[in-house]
Amino acid sequence: xxxxxxPGVGKTYRMLDEGRRRARRGTDVVVAYAECHARPRTExxxxxxxxxxxxxxxxxxxxxGELDLDAVLxxxxxxxxxxxxxxxxxxxxxxxKRWQDVDELLAAGIDVVTTVNVQHLESLNDVxxxxxxxxxxxxxxDEVVRRAHQIELVDMPAEALRRRMAHGxxxxxxxxxxxxxxxxxxxxxxxxxxxxxxxxxxxxxxxLQKYRxxxxxxxxxxxxxxxxxxxxxxxxxxTLIRRAERIADRSSGGDLxxxxxxxxxxxxxxxxxxxxxxxxxxxxxxxSYHSVxxxxxxxxxxxxxxxxxxxxxxxxxxxxxxxxxxxxxHGIGETTVELSGDIDVHxxxxxRSGRGRRLPVPGRLLPRSRRTAGPVAGLLLPILLTAAxxxxxxxxxxxxxxxxxxxxxxxxxxxxxxxxxxxASLTASLLLNYYFIPPSGEFTITEPNNxxxxxxxxxVAVTVAAIVDRSLRLSRRAASATAEAETLSSMAGNxxxxxxxxxxxxxxxxxxxxxxxxxxxxxxxxxTEMPVDVDGTVKVPAGPDRLLVLKGRTLPASEHRxxxxxxxxxxxxxxxxxxxxxxxxxxxVKAADRMRTxxxxxxxxxxxxxxxxxxxxxxxxxxxxVEFTADQREELLATAEESLIELNRxxxxxxxxxxxxxxALTLHLQPTAFADVxxxxxxxxxxxxxxxxxxxxxxxxxxxxxxxxxxxVIANLVTNAVRHSTDGQSVLITASSLGPWVELRVVDRGPGxxxxxxxxxxxxxxxxxxxxxxxxxxxxxxLSRGLTEAxxxxxxxxxxxxxxxxxxxxxxxxxxxxxxxxxAWVPGR
Numbered sequence: 001x002x003x004x005x006x007p008g009v010g011k012t013y014r015m016l017d018e019g020r021r022r023a024r025r026g027t028d029v030v031v032a033y034a035e036c037h038a039r040p041r042t043e044x045x046x047x048x049x050x051x052x053x054x055x056x057x058x059x060x061x062x063x064x065g066e067l068d069l070d071a072v073l074x075x076x077x078x079x080x081x082x083x084x085x086x087x088x089x090x091x092x093x094x095x096x097k098r099w100q101d102v103d104e105l106l107a108a109g110i111d112v113v114t115t116v117n118v119q120h121l122e123s124l125n126d127v128x129x130x131x132x133x134x135x136x137x138x139x140x141x142d143e144v145v146r147r148a149h150q151i152e153l154v155d156m157p158a159e160a161l162r163r164r165m166a167h168g169x170x171x172x173x174x175x176x177x178x179x180x181x182x183x184x185x186x187x188x189x190x191x192x193x194x195x196x197x198x199x200x201x202x203x204x205x206x207x208l209q210k211y212r213x214x215x216x217x218x219x220x221x222x223x224x225x226x227x228x229x230x231x232x233x234x235x236x237x238x239t240l241i242r243r244a245e246r247i248a249d250r251s252s253g254g255d256l257x258x259x260x261x262x263x264x265x266x267x268x269x270x271x272x273x274x275x276x277x278x279x280x281x282x283x284x285x286x287x288s289y290h291s292v293x294x295x296x297x298x299x300x301x302x303x304x305x306x307x308x309x310x311x312x313x314x315x316x317x318x319x320x321x322x323x324x325x326x327x328x329x330h331g332i333g334e335t336t337v338e339l340s341g342d343i344d345v346h347x348x349x350x351x352r353s354g355r356g357r358r359l360p361v362p363g364r365l366l367p368r369s370r371r372t373a374g375p376v377a378g379l380l381l382p383i384l385l386t387a388a389x390x391x392x393x394x395x396x397x398x399x400x401x402x403x404x405x406x407x408x409x410x411x412x413x414x415x416x417x418x419x420x421x422x423x424a425s426l427t428a429s430l431l432l433n434y435y436f437i438p439p440s441g442e443f444t445i446t447e448p449n450n451x452x453x454x455x456x457x458x459x460v461a462v463t464v465a466a467i468v469d470r471s472l473r474l475s476r477r478a479a480s481a482t483a484e485a486e487t488l489s490s491m492a493g494n495x496x497x498x499x500x501x502x503x504x505x506x507x508x509x510x511x512x513x514x515x516x517x518x519x520x521x522x523x524x525x526x527x528t529e530m531p532v533d534v535d536g537t538v539k540v541p542a543g544p545d546r547l548l549v550l551k552g553r554t555l556p557a558s559e560h561r562x563x564x565x566x567x568x569x570x571x572x573x574x575x576x577x578x579x580x581x582x583x584x585x586x587x588x589v590k591a592a593d594r595m596r597t598x599x600x601x602x603x604x605x606x607x608x609x610x611x612x613x614x615x616x617x618x619x620x621x622x623x624x625x626v627e628f629t630a631d632q633r634e635e636l637l638a639t640a641e642e643s644l645i646e647l648n649r650x651x652x653x654x655x656x657x658x659x660x661x662x663x664a665l666t667l668h669l670q671p672t673a674f675a676d677v678x679x680x681x682x683x684x685x686x687x688x689x690x691x692x693x694x695x696x697x698x699x700x701x702x703x704x705x706x707x708x709x710x711x712x713v714i715a716n717l718v719t720n721a722v723r724h725s726t727d728g729q730s731v732l733i734t735a736s737s738l739g740p741w742v743e744l745r746v747v748d749r750g751p752g753x754x755x756x757x758x759x760x761x762x763x764x765x766x767x768x769x770x771x772x773x774x775x776x777x778x779x780x781x782x783l784s785r786g787l788t789e790a791x792x793x794x795x796x797x798x799x800x801x802x803x804x805x806x807x808x809x810x811x812x813x814x815x816x817x818x819x820x821x822x823x824a825w826v827p828g829r
Contacts, residue, residue, distance in 0.1 A: 005189075012037075016045035016046065029078065029079045038172075076109075082105070102114060124199070131191045256287030292511065292512055313336070377420060389401055614640045705793075729804075
């Protein structure tokens with residue numbers, strides 16, 4: 001696929017050149033469809049290539065050439081060259097779009113080389129319209145373009161493309177000036193180039209990530225800077241985010257990713273409110289927010305960074321005070337630096353650095369090092385205490401010596417848990433009995449009090465150890481619940497912000513649990529209601545008819561509950577999608593009911609007014625009681641005629657609006673001159689106190705339109721302009737060419753429009769600023785836009801410089817007599 005950054009960059013030329021190159025190598029190549037737009041150098045590229053004749057189809061009084069799909073399938077070449085992938089086919093064929101024809105060719109085993117412009121990508125359609133002001137009606141889904149095995153960008157600097165335009169290599173000479181001053185402005189072309197480059201870069205990035213995943217590559221490839229900032233929910237988060245964003249900016253616009261690890265060992269200062277604010281800040285800076293679950297924060301951070309192919313990781317320096325750092329082992333930052341490998345780690349200081357953080361409590365989950373060192377301490381510490389007390393024998397009594405041993409045992413219990421406490425109490429009891437309880441040097445107890453003291457000693461040690469162990473278990477449960485709540489809160493935030501699309505939730509689930517893939521599949525009758533985890537594939541019910549399937553690793557049982565909650569969210573999202581579909585089906589019925597109500601309210605007055613005027617005039621003329629002069633009879637006849645004309649106009653508008661709504665309006669498009677239609681439109685209007693001027697109508701080319709409907713549109717636009725023009729100001733009608741389009745502008749000097757009213761003026765049965773229903777049905781502009789769009793054009797409002805409103809009617813220019821193919825006039829091609 002050749003992706004053009006802008007119209008005229010030469011994608012058709014490149015497609016034909018690729019076809020010639022393959023033909024020279026002996027490949028069977030045919031030109032299934034190529035649109036050369038009468039460009040000599042492009043047409044020369046057809047020499048030597050087999051061209052499949054176009055299928056001629058009649059449409060609205062003309063004959064157009066289309067891709068002959070059946071002929072290409074019957075020919076069965078190895079490669080087919082198909083130009084203009086987003087093209088809409090003439091009605092009557094089996095496919096509405098050319099990209100659907102291409103799908104059939106691919107299904108038949110025929111390779112396809114094709115072209116598309118970036119402005120025709122569905123995801124960029126609204127962005128391009130905002131930049132250029134030109135709506136793109138021919139679009140192709142991004143997914144279709146992404147399926148291409150190879151995408152090549154066809155690009156050209158803005159000034160070079162404008163020179164090519166000025167030399168007549170793109171459009172005919174009469175269209176060059178208008179194109180250069182409108183669509184082909186430097187700013188427009190530069191913006192389109194950037195969109196194309198970014199889209200292709202994203203495509204390349206997807207391909208790279210897929211390759212790394214398929215080949216199990218975990219090392220960082222510094223192809224593109226990605227900066228990951230770790231957030232804890234603390235007050236330093238905003239500082240870290242802005243610092244990471246500056247690092248990403250200096251890296252030629254690198255990606256910014258924020259990640260929060262909800263860990264099972266607890267994070268006391270993680271504030272959900274603070275995390276929500278920090279997430280909003282990240283997204284406002286163009287970054288993305290992620291939440292993952294992990295028992296070991298440094299490992300979880302680095303696993304996420306490597307999975308995203310991140311090159312830099314931003315952490316805040318520790319908030320612990322010097323005493324905490326002295327007692328505790330390495331912090332998260334130090335451990336992350338040691339394990340980072342080829343990822344650069346930035347330790348960022350902030351206003352909370354070293355200002356203190358509460359000490360670790362015994363209830364925290366014991367690391368492996370403490371579980372190993374606890375029994376050793378249970379053996380060594382009582383022995384060391386015995387050696388120390390032996391040097392001070394006679395200074396302390398038995399009670400003091402026993403209390404010192406008790407303190408040692410309690411310390412071991414807090415450090416190493418129950419097993420270490422039992423070992424320490426047994427060792428301390430034996431040493432106390434042998435060295436300090438008379439008779440010394442023997443394992444005997446002669447006094448009952450000493451026996452009671454030893455029993456209490458062992459009981460206290462075991463009790464303290466049991467309390468510490470219970471505290472550990474309760475703390476672990478609470479921390480795990482906190483981590484689950486943070487994760488579910490993050491998913492709930494996605495739904496509340498409107499990110500409830502099933503695909504987004506699936507990606508969030510995959511990312512949260514660190515899996516390779518996550519998908520919803522139909523659920524069989526024999527599927528269990530409980531989560532199933534076999535060989536790294538986890539299946540969880542997500543509603544009555546779907547299963548959530550994750551692949552990548554075996555999940556611990558502690559994470560199954562959270563995964564079940566995620567599956568419930570996905571089931572709710574599916575139900576929401578179904579309800580939205582049902583509501584969308586009901587909406588047209590509600591709209592029709594509102595339309596009927598508005599119609600009855602409006603017609604009750606507006607049809608009655610001309611009827612009453614005409615009836616009064618005719619009744620007066622028939623009266624034998626009053627003798628009218630010739631002038632009076634003429635005036636009454638004129639009143640009756642005007643009333644009937646107004647009544648006829650209202651009925652025609654209502655009938656046309658109903659036909660538009662029902663899709664039953666019959667069109668007969670043909671080359672039509674504004675200069676011919678404009679006088680007829682004015683003849684249908686009553687006398688107006690506002691002068692109406694026109695210019696340029698005789699000099700403009702014909703347009704493809706239905707003459708009677710175009711007359712109605714112009715009449716309605718002029719009527720609206722006259723109604724809102726101030727006294728003494730005339731209404732101006734001008735015409736000009738813009739590339740393949742012709743624009744008719746109806747300019748008034750009235751009060752103009754507020755920005756929020758630009759769409760409301762096209763709603764039928766209302767008039768902006770009206771306080772009653774005496775000024776008409778309010779169908780004029782609504783009907784005008786509907787008729788214009790039915791003829792393939794657009795009707796848009798613009799502000800008149802100096803005050804007022806300009807209605808811009810754009811219609812496609814009629815094809816020249818020697819150019820039967822309608823594709824030559826599709827905008828942007």
